[in-house]
Amino acid sequence: MNGIRIGTRGSKLAMIQAKMLSAHLNSSGITTELIVVETAGDRDKEAPIYTMGGTGVFVSALNEKILSGEIDVAVHSAKDIPTSIPEDIEIAGVLERGPVEDLLVSRTPLERMPKGSVVGTSSLRRSHEILFARPDLEVKSIRGNVDTRIRKYVEGQYDAIILAKAAYDRLGLDENAYVLDVHSFPPAANQGIIAVTAKAGSEYASILRSLSDRMSMTAMLIERTVLMQLKLSCDDPVAVLATGSDPIRLFIRIYSLAGRSYKDFVFTVHDPEEAAGYSSALKEKVPESFGYKWR
Numbered sequence: 001m002n003g004i005r006i007g008t009r010g011s012k013l014a015m016i017q018a019k020m021l022s023a024h025l026n027s028s029g030i031t032t033e034l035i036v037v038e039t040a041g042d043r044d045k046e047a048p049i050y051t052m053g054g055t056g057v058f059v060s061a062l063n064e065k066i067l068s069g070e071i072d073v074a075v076h077s078a079k080d081i082p083t084s085i086p087e088d089i090e091i092a093g094v095l096e097r098g099p100v101e102d103l104l105v106s107r108t109p110l111e112r113m114p115k116g117s118v119v120g121t122s123s124l125r126r127s128h129e130i131l132f133a134r135p136d137l138e139v140k141s142i143r144g145n146v147d148t149r150i151r152k153y154v155e156g157q158y159d160a161i162i163l164a165k166a167a168y169d170r171l172g173l174d175e176n177a178y179v180l181d182v183h184s185f186p187p188a189a190n191q192g193i194i195a196v197t198a199k200a201g202s203e204y205a206s207i208l209r210s211l212s213d214r215m216s217m218t219a220m221l222i223e224r225t226v227l228m229q230l231k232l233s234c235d236d237p238v239a240v241l242a243t244g245s246d247p248i249r250l251f252i253r254i255y256s257l258a259g260r261s262y263k264d265f266v267f268t269v270h271d272p273e274e275a276a277g278y279s280s281a282l283k284e285k286v287p288e289s290f291g292y293k294w295r
Helices: 012-026 060-068 124-133 146-154 165-171 203-211 214-230 272-284
Strands: 004-008 032-036 073-077 089-094 102-106 118-120 138-140 160-164 177-179 194-199 238-243 248-255 262-269
Touching: 004 012, 004 060, 012 032, 012 073, 012 146, 012 165, 012 194, 012 203, 060 073, 060 089, 060 194, 089 203, 089 214, 102 165, 118 146, 124 138, 124 248, 146 160, 146 165, 160 165, 194 203, 214 238, 214 248, 214 272, 248 272, 262 272
Parallel strands: 004 032, 004 073, 118 138, 118 160
Antiparallel strands: 073 194, 089 194, 102 160, 102 177, 238 248, 248 262
16 A cells, blocks of 8 residues: 545645544554545535535545545545445544534623624524524524634624534634533534545555544444434434443434424433434434424
8 A cells, every 4th residue: 555545625624634634644654645625515605504415515525536546535524424325435434532512703602692693503403502592693504614604703794603613623713712511502413523434345444443533433423323313414403422431421402393492312322233222212202293204
């Protein structure tokens, strides 16, 4: 093997995350090359993500490049990876998980924002969370990479925006921001995790597995299992967080699609298989009035 060609989106955050993977591989004596791939989500920076088929728009182009042999692996924010991926692609490795919290980029904390202030987010989950905490605020969709969102905020198009703390930290941003309490603002499944896909069964997949952070991989697989069992994605208003080890605490919050309510569930699990059983049982515990088509 002459090295590993790493495919990545061209945004500043994506490049930083790709360089983090590159440094991780370099530290084990593996040479790397970064190759930028444009995705549908990069070309259309205005339409809400959920109207474009979800965050998978950032992933499919990279996986196609793997299958065509143009790159060897692709680096992603794990929460962008759909629960259903091609059989000949696998999530082979992850880096150590970053912070899971969300941040409110604002001049004042959430509780002191004036009534009617406009908060920008493209996430249905975050929209629900904001309106539960402050129903007197206005939530508007915002698209673009993090730099674009920050610019729109600075220009006054929004009074505040919500970002993942992991992204904020990795970018080294210095805008005034407030960490949102994880109990009131639980994260999307896989938030804070950088994942790497490769061709299933390939030499590259084997290398990535051997260098993967095991605790973060287990958490990622458990959280993905919940979404797979419930046929959901991170575009749905659902929060999933696996923390700790031996055993693992699994927290799930499901927001109603038809009203202002939610249900929380907490389980103790040891592996994805156990999480699958608990997740499947949730279908009978979430009211039909929530609007999910499970029954």
